[in-house]
Amino acid sequence: MAKINFGGVIEEVVTRSEFPLEKAREVLKDETVAVIGYGVQGPGQALNLKDNGINVIVGQRKDSKTWDKAVADGWEPGKTLFEIEEACERGTVIQYLLSDAGQITLWPTVKKYLTPGKALYFSHGFGITYKERTGIVPPEDVDVILIAPKGSGTSLRRMFLEGRGLNSSYAIFQDATGRAKERVVALGIGVGSGYLFETTFKREVYSDLTGERGSLMGAIQGIFAAQYEVLRANGHTPSEAFNETVEELTQSLMPLVAENGMDWMYANCSTTAQRGALDWWKKFRDASKPVFEELYAEVAKGNEAQKSIDSNSKSDYREKLEEELKELRESEIWQAGAEVRKLRPESP
Numbered sequence: 001m002a003k004i005n006f007g008g009v010i011e012e013v014v015t016r017s018e019f020p021l022e023k024a025r026e027v028l029k030d031e032t033v034a035v036i037g038y039g040v041q042g043p044g045q046a047l048n049l050k051d052n053g054i055n056v057i058v059g060q061r062k063d064s065k066t067w068d069k070a071v072a073d074g075w076e077p078g079k080t081l082f083e084i085e086e087a088c089e090r091g092t093v094i095q096y097l098l099s100d101a102g103q104i105t106l107w108p109t110v111k112k113y114l115t116p117g118k119a120l121y122f123s124h125g126f127g128i129t130y131k132e133r134t135g136i137v138p139p140e141d142v143d144v145i146l147i148a149p150k151g152s153g154t155s156l157r158r159m160f161l162e163g164r165g166l167n168s169s170y171a172i173f174q175d176a177t178g179r180a181k182e183r184v185v186a187l188g189i190g191v192g193s194g195y196l197f198e199t200t201f202k203r204e205v206y207s208d209l210t211g212e213r214g215s216l217m218g219a220i221q222g223i224f225a226a227q228y229e230v231l232r233a234n235g236h237t238p239s240e241a242f243n244e245t246v247e248e249l250t251q252s253l254m255p256l257v258a259e260n261g262m263d264w265m266y267a268n269c270s271t272t273a274q275r276g277a278l279d280w281w282k283k284f285r286d287a288s289k290p291v292f293e294e295l296y297a298e299v300a301k302g303n304e305a306q307k308s309i310d311s312n313s314k315s316d317y318r319e320k321l322e323e324e325l326k327e328l329r330e331s332e333i334w335q336a337g338a339e340v341r342k343l344r345p346e347s348p
């Protein structure tokens with residue numbers, strides 16, 4: 001494993017050059033990888049594994065939209081696409097990619113097929129870490145492993161097709177066969193990861209729940225809304241407020257930050273922007289840090305997991321969710337955004 005100095009802290013990572021695809025194929029040559037669930041991660045991981053020459057089948061509920069999607073993606077019923085139970089029976093690696101709530105419901109069924117020597121694979125530390133709440137306790141004679149792509153399943157597939165790779169974390173919760181490490185790393189490379197960094201199930205779920213509620217989605221949406229509302233309240237038009245809040249960030253600055261870092265961005269904007277951004281960032285950090293601390297504490301107590309389990313198990317879950325998503329979709333900022341996106345010269 002390569003030792004990398006991340007800003008003064010040495011970590012070990014697995015790169016594709018030290019664990020090439022040929023090695024992954026060799027490790028997995030006698031395995032049948034059953035990808036259970038074809039929502040967001042399922043398609044990305046299953047298609048990348050297939051294109052990487054791994055023996056993979058998909059397990060999905062019949063008579064569902066996602067079954068039809070799997071067929072449209074080229075999975076063949078009875079050959080590479082099966083009902084969940086049949087796929088679990090055929091798989092030697094069971095990639096448990098149902099929604100976290102679906103994993104709880106289906107656990108008694110899936111557990112039956114975890115015969116000795118199989119591997120149970122997750123892309124989230126949720127089910128295992130919060131086992132008192134999920135009831136997911138695997139038998140002791142199977143490997144329990146995790147590859148968590150750090151991004152959407154949509155990006156996992158898109159980046160793979162572009163010859164790039166999304167980074168993933170990996171973890172071993174249980175090594176029953178003595179092969180858990182080579183299995184998990186081979187699967188990580190097989191699903192198209194750019195490189196792999198080590199974690200535990202607990203650290204994965206704590207950081208993931210914090211990130212998606214925080215700077216990846218929750219906090220950023222909150223900051224977008226706050227700035228947009230202030231600009232609008234002060235007489236700025238929707239197009240001006242949206243461009244100055246979101247469009248410039250995603251289209252101009254973030255690609256540069258992705259390439260070079262925020263430190264470079266600070267060094268390569270106007271002196272005026274530089275002065276202001278240097279003066280204001282600590283104020284924003286200090287204002288938001290207590291919220292992040294509260295968020296992390298809620299995650300660590302299991303309250304965020306419980307909220308998500310409870311809301312997912314309500315009978316009117318879908319309707320309530322649709323109402324909340326509609327509110328976001330119909331908010332002025334995202335309505336303005338839809339128009340701004342259409343005006344991009346490259347838009348169809």
Ligand SMILES: NC(=O)c1ccc[n+]([C@@H]2O[C@H](COP(=O)([O-])OP(=O)(O)OC[C@H]3O[C@@H](n4cnc5c(N)ncnc54)[C@H](O)[C@@H]3O)[C@@H](O)[C@H]2O)c1
Nearest residue numbers: 037038039040041042066097098099102105123124152153
């Ligand atoms: N969405 C992402 O991009 C992403 C990123 C990293 C990790 N993850 C993790 O990967 C796993 C899968 O997430 P996802 O977003 O792809 O899931 P999802 O919400 O898209 O659902 C996946 C599948 O679960 C099936 N399902 C849900 N409830 C079911 C039930 N009761 N019985 C049978 N099938 C059921 C759905 O039909 C669907 O095919 C989760 O552990 C998630 O935390 C997701």
Ligand SMILES: CC(C)(O)[C@@H](O)C(=O)O
Nearest residue numbers: 150151152153208212216
């Ligand atoms: C793609 C995300 C936000 O990183 C993932 O964690 C999820 O749960 O969908």
Ligand SMILES: [Mg+2]
Nearest residue numbers: 124208209212
């Ligand atoms: Mg997540």
Ligand SMILES: [Mg+2]
Nearest residue numbers: 150151208212
């Ligand atoms: Mg995530």
